[in-house]
Amino acid sequence: xxxxxxxxxxxxxxxxxxxxxxxxxxxxxxxxxxxxxxxxxxxxxxxxxxxxxxxxxxxxxxxxxxxxxxxxxxxxxxxxxxxxxxxxxxxxxxxxxxxxxxxxxxxxxxxxxxxxxxxxxxxxxxxxxxxxxxxxxxxxxxxxxxxxxxxxxxxxxxxxxxxxxxxxxxxxxxxxxxxxxxxxxxxxxxxxxxxxxxxxxxxxxxxxxxxxxxxxxxxxxxxxxxxxxxxxxxxxxxxxxxxxxxxxxxxxxxxxxxxxxxxxxxxxxxxxxxxxxxxxxxxxxxxxxxxxxxxxxxxxxxxxxxxxxxxxxxxxxxxxxxxxxxxxxxxxxxxxxxxxxxxxxxxxxxxxxxxxxxxxxxxxxxxxxxxxxxxxxxxxxxxxxxxxxxxxxxxxxxxxxxxxxxxxxxxxxxxxxxxxxxxxxxxxxxxxxxxxxxxxxxxxxxxxxxxxxxxxxxxxxxxxxxxxxxxxxxxxxxxxxxxxxxxxxxxxxxxxxxxxxxxxxxxxxxxxxxxxxxxxxxxxxxxxxxxxxxxxxxxx
Numbered sequence: 001x002x003x004x005x006x007x008x009x010x011x012x013x014x015x016x017x018x019x020x021x022x023x024x025x026x027x028x029x030x031x032x033x034x035x036x037x038x039x040x041x042x043x044x045x046x047x048x049x050x051x052x053x054x055x056x057x058x059x060x061x062x063x064x065x066x067x068x069x070x071x072x073x074x075x076x077x078x079x080x081x082x083x084x085x086x087x088x089x090x091x092x093x094x095x096x097x098x099x100x101x102x103x104x105x106x107x108x109x110x111x112x113x114x115x116x117x118x119x120x121x122x123x124x125x126x127x128x129x130x131x132x133x134x135x136x137x138x139x140x141x142x143x144x145x146x147x148x149x150x151x152x153x154x155x156x157x158x159x160x161x162x163x164x165x166x167x168x169x170x171x172x173x174x175x176x177x178x179x180x181x182x183x184x185x186x187x188x189x190x191x192x193x194x195x196x197x198x199x200x201x202x203x204x205x206x207x208x209x210x211x212x213x214x215x216x217x218x219x220x221x222x223x224x225x226x227x228x229x230x231x232x233x234x235x236x237x238x239x240x241x242x243x244x245x246x247x248x249x250x251x252x253x254x255x256x257x258x259x260x261x262x263x264x265x266x267x268x269x270x271x272x273x274x275x276x277x278x279x280x281x282x283x284x285x286x287x288x289x290x291x292x293x294x295x296x297x298x299x300x301x302x303x304x305x306x307x308x309x310x311x312x313x314x315x316x317x318x319x320x321x322x323x324x325x326x327x328x329x330x331x332x333x334x335x336x337x338x339x340x341x342x343x344x345x346x347x348x349x350x351x352x353x354x355x356x357x358x359x360x361x362x363x364x365x366x367x368x369x370x371x372x373x374x375x376x377x378x379x380x381x382x383x384x385x386x387x388x389x390x391x392x393x394x395x396x397x398x399x400x401x402x403x404x405x406x407x408x409x410x411x412x413x414x415x416x417x418x419x420x421x422x423x424x425x426x427x428x429x430x431x432x433x434x435x436x437x438x439x440x441x442x443x444x445x446x447x448x449x450x451x452x453x454x455x456x457x458x459x460x461x462x463x464x465x466x467x468x469x470x471x472x473x474x475x476x477x478x479x480x481x482x483x484x485x486x487x488x489x490x491x492x493x494x495x496x497x498x499x500x501x502x503x504x505x506x507x508x509x510x511x512x513x514x515x516x517x518x519x520x521x522x523x524x525x526x527x528x529x530x531x532x533x534x535x536x537x538x539x540x
Contacts, residue, residue, distance in 0.1 A: 064117020103188020106137025121466025325400020
């Protein structure tokens, strides 16, 4: 126990480096940069301060607060005559001798200073790219007719940021980085997975959350699933006001399939909600909270896997339990911008393309054209494994934007490629966890434990939050758990997730804690203890 405490203190406190404020200057970094890169700024930030681009950063306008003393640096890298990317670094005075790259979200551009604030709380030197542009996550207009910007978003900005960031960190501290890590969710998950695939020596450990890795299939699926609920005035259309009604009915039918009635659908793959129970054809049906026969068929289509006319699996459907997030893909008057704007601006360079033109060729065109080389579908991670790398991927089972089975599919494909389908054959370096009741990357609508130090989770709890408030240890924080796996060989077998009475306000009392288990194990209740206590559950 004493040695464990000492290890965690080293993780979180690091070593204080006697760095004069004068070292936080452009001249400190300029000599390390290649000809196509320049220092845009280097600013000393006092303890308790804030830093970022504010409202000018369209995807991350909220800055971290309560920062430790650090040097904040912004670098510009030109990648072609029509493209460039920026990246930011936080270089804390008290450094833990480790390096962390954090990811982004959607198609958005902007340096993710807020997630960097979480990373620097642990003592990391942290870096984030703006992916080569400045936009909100659903705006893909920057990609139209610009293949170079697509490459920056697809892989080049995270690749350049990761490698150049390492050189700058070591130049600043005049010391080699002891360990390098990656942490990201959604597009951030895709970025980290892509970087591991093309540059396996980049990280000693990587955490990949709710990953949008299968761009060529996922983003067309987003449009395909949206067409099920269109046109807006057609009989098949389910109004968003009915999504909570459907969510409540799904919980009623699916909750107890894991053996515990707690309002959380923990085994969604075992359930196919039967919405005839709230059919408008029933006598006395509430006309404002019922579904017609055609609407029930729409729901079945949303849950179903997307297959081609020949039966080929093109992408997985959504799982029961995510209905409160259906608004992310079942938009009211059009298909989701994550899908239709990808097709218009990223794939075809045709802003006039409309959802009624959709057919399966969109998927095959994505595979053939490979815009931005963004898809991270290399299943052979042998080199990463041989270099000693460790990876944890996770996905919320109530994710209504990226179907959770996509992450499981990637994991199983790696097992198929590297171990003839035997999952135990890859668990010495690669583990997968499912998070019952968690939506896309963070939070919950059903009181499910969701906070475990995942990508962007600290930012969801506040601008000055890092790790899991009140539970900053390897038992409750997946990043600290990964560090133990990488640095002393203690494999990640489970991590305890937390939620509060107000799910995104950690100052309210803890509502529930529960272990997240390494797939294919799941959390089982002992039948005796407090169902809201993690000790009443085990991974079996």
